[in-house]
Amino acid sequence: MSFQVFGIPVSRGVAIGRAVLVTSSRVDVAHYFITDEQVIAEIQRATQARDEVAQELEALKQDLPHDAPHELAALLDVHLMLLHDEALVGATRQWIVERHYNAEWALSAQLEVLARQFDEMEDDYLRERKADLEQVVERILSALAREQGRTPSDAASVVQRDFAGEDPLLLVAADIAPADMMQFKRSVFHGFITDIGGKTSHTAIVARSMDIPAVVGTREASRLIRQDDWVIIDGDAGAVIVNPSPIMLEEYRFRQRQSELERARLARLRHTPAVTLDGEKVALHANIELPADATAAIDAGATGVGLFRSEFLFMNREGELPDEEEQFLAYRAAVEAMRGLPVTIRTVDVGADKPLDRMSASELRHEHVLNPAMGLRAIRWSLSEPSMFRQQLRAIYRASAFGKVRVLIPMVAHLGEMRQIQESLKKVQQQLTDAGRAFTKVDLGVMIEIPAAALMLPLLLPYVDFVSIGTNDLIQYTLAIDRADEAVAHLYDPWHPAVLHLLATTIAQARAADKSVSVCGEMAGDPLFTDLLLAMGLRSFSMHPSQIPSVKQRVLRADASRLARLLPDLAASEDPQAAVEAAFSAVRRNH
Structure with a gap:
C-alpha cells in the first residue's frame, strides 16, 4: 500500500531507492557493510552467537527447580523454538549474503520485519509473542557484543564500507548524530529520512554538504517505513512517498533526470x-x-x-x-x-x-x-x-x-x-x-x-x-x-x-x-x-x-x-x- 509521510525539506532533489532502517531494534547495535570475503565469517558469527544462546537456555531449563511453575519451562521452549526458526535464522543469513549487512544489523533488520508481522496478527496471544522474539534477538545481540568485547549500548555508530548493491539505498532512522553523519560522506546512501531534527540541525547541514536529498522531522517515518520498502524522497517538498505507484515512480524519475541536467549546466x-x-x-x-x-x-x-x-x-x-x-x-x-x-x-x-x-x-x-x-x-x-x-x-x-x-x-x-x-x-x-x-x-x-x-x-x-x-x-x-x-x-x-x-x-x-x-x-x-x-x-x-x-x-x-x-x-x-x-x-x- 502506498502512503506519504511529510517532514521538513533540508536538502533538495529527488532520491529513489530501498529503505534501510538503522537501529530498529530495542538494542543499539553497530551497523556496517561487509565485503564479499567476510560473508562466510559473518554468517559463522551469527551462528555461533545463536548456538551460545541456545546453550544458555538449555542450561536454564536444566537448572529449573522441581517446584518451578510449568510456564517457565514452556517459555524457555518457546524461546528455543524461535531461536531455531528459519524465519529468523534463514532470513538473517539472507540479509548478510544479499545485502552484505553485518550480523548485528542483519538480526535487527529481520527483527523489524517479524515484529511487524506479529503486530498485524489478530490473535492477542500470538501478537504478544513479539516480546519473546525481541528477547531472543537481544540475547543473540548480547552474545555478538561479548564476542567483540563490547556491550550493545556502546556500539551504536554506523560504519560504512564499500558496497555495490543493485538498488539505491535510502537511510531511515529516528535520528542520526552529527558524528555518525560524517561517516556517510562517501557512503552508499542516496538520501536520508529522520524522525526528528530541524532545517538547520547539524544532521541537516551535513546532508546538504553531501548534496543528497533529505527530509527530517517526519516524527513517525522510522516506525511506518519497513525494511526494503521502495521509497521516494522529495527533498523540495519535504515529502516521503512509500511504495509509490508506477505512474508516480516514473514522474519522479523524470524529475531526477531534469535535476541532473540542471546540475550539469550550473557546473x-x-x-x-x-x-x-x-x-x-x-x-x-x-x-x-x-x-x-x-x-x-x-x-x-x-x-x-x-x-x-x-x-x-x-x-x-x-x-x-x-x-x-x-x-x-x-x-x-x-x-x-x-x-x-x-x-x-x-x-x-x-x-x-x-x-x-x-x-x-x-x-x-x-x-x-x-x-x-x-x-x-x-x-x-x-x-x-x-x-x-x-x-x-x-x-x-x-x-x-x-x-x-x-x-x-x-x-x-x-x-x-x-x-x-x-x-x-x-x-x-x-x-x-x-x-x-x-x-x-x-x-x-x-x-x-x-x-x-x-x-x-x-x-x-x-x-x-x-x-x-x-x-x-x-x-x-x-x-x-x-x-x-x-x-x-x-x-x-x-x-x-x-x-x-x-x-x-x-x-x-x-x-x-x-x-x-x-x-x-x-x-x-x-x-x-x-x-x-x-x-x-x-x-x-x-x-x-x-x-x-x-x-x-x-x-x-x-x-x-x-x-x-x-x-x-x-x-x-x-x-x-x-x-x-x-x-x-x-x-x-x-x-
Whole structure:
C-alpha cells in the first residue's frame, strides 16, 4: 500500500531507492557493510552467537527447580523454538549474503520485519509473542557484543564500507548524530529520512554538504517505513512517498533526470568569477568538516574555505581527543589542498547537538543541564579547558606556515572572553617561537551568532580582523527557537524582521570599520537570500561546496547597486520575504 509521510525539506532533489532502517531494534547495535570475503565469517558469527544462546537456555531449563511453575519451562521452549526458526535464522543469513549487512544489523533488520508481522496478527496471544522474539534477538545481540568485547549500548555508530548493491539505498532512522553523519560522506546512501531534527540541525547541514536529498522531522517515518520498502524522497517538498505507484515512480524519475541536467549546466560556471552586473566582486567560500572536503571545495570553484568546522576532528574517537600533532596534520592538509586560497578554521564548537563521545571533567559537572544550547559550549568550553584550547591554537598557527590561515572564534558574547582569547594567542605565539616552530600572521575573527554580540559589535571590532555571521544560531537565539526541535521548526524564520535587522546592522558596522564580513550560516547557501544579502552590502559568502554554483548564478544576474537602493523600503515591510521576492524579481526582469 502506498502512503506519504511529510517532514521538513533540508536538502533538495529527488532520491529513489530501498529503505534501510538503522537501529530498529530495542538494542543499539553497530551497523556496517561487509565485503564479499567476510560473508562466510559473518554468517559463522551469527551462528555461533545463536548456538551460545541456545546453550544458555538449555542450561536454564536444566537448572529449573522441581517446584518451578510449568510456564517457565514452556517459555524457555518457546524461546528455543524461535531461536531455531528459519524465519529468523534463514532470513538473517539472507540479509548478510544479499545485502552484505553485518550480523548485528542483519538480526535487527529481520527483527523489524517479524515484529511487524506479529503486530498485524489478530490473535492477542500470538501478537504478544513479539516480546519473546525481541528477547531472543537481544540475547543473540548480547552474545555478538561479548564476542567483540563490547556491550550493545556502546556500539551504536554506523560504519560504512564499500558496497555495490543493485538498488539505491535510502537511510531511515529516528535520528542520526552529527558524528555518525560524517561517516556517510562517501557512503552508499542516496538520501536520508529522520524522525526528528530541524532545517538547520547539524544532521541537516551535513546532508546538504553531501548534496543528497533529505527530509527530517517526519516524527513517525522510522516506525511506518519497513525494511526494503521502495521509497521516494522529495527533498523540495519535504515529502516521503512509500511504495509509490508506477505512474508516480516514473514522474519522479523524470524529475531526477531534469535535476541532473540542471546540475550539469550550473557546473559550467565553475571557473567564472563571481561578479555582479555592476562590477562588484563577490567571494564564494566553502564550508568544510574534514580536510578531505577541501577537494570538493576546489572542484566547486570556491575562492577559499570560509568555515572549517574543526569539531568533527574530535568526534567518533571513543573519548580520545586529537593531540596537537594530529590536528596540525589535518589543518595543514586542508591548507595545502586549497592551493594558496585562504582557510578559516573555527575553534572547536562542541555542545548542544554536537557532544563529544566522552565529556571532560568540566563537562561532567554540567551533564544534566536543561538547555545545552545555552550551556557550556563553543568558546565557553574552550576557555574552561585552557590547555586543550592552546593546543588547538598551536596546531592552527603551525599550519599557517603552509598557506593563508585565519582563526574564527564561535559564540563570543563578552569582552572578557576576547581578552582571554588574546592572552591565549600571545602565549601560543611565544611557545611556538621558543620551540622554533614556523608560523605566520593569523587573522583573528569572531562569529556573530548571539544577539548580544551583534548589538555590541562596535566594542568587539577593535579586537578582531574580520567578522563572520553564523545565521543558524543567530536566528535560534534571536527567536528563542531550538533549531533541532521539529515541534517548533515552523517558528524558525530567517525572514523575521528582527533577524534581518541584526544582519543588516552587523554588515554595515563591520564595513564602516573596514573589517571584512561574511555570512557562513545556511542563509549564505540559499539563493533566495542572495539578492537580499548583496543589497545589505555583503560581498563574502561561505556555504557548502554543492551550493556554490546556484548562488554564483544568482550573483552573476544581480545588480548590487540597484538592489541596495530598495533596501530601506523592504526593511519597513510587514512581510519581508514577499516584498523582497517581488522587488528583486522586478530588478532581474529589467535586466
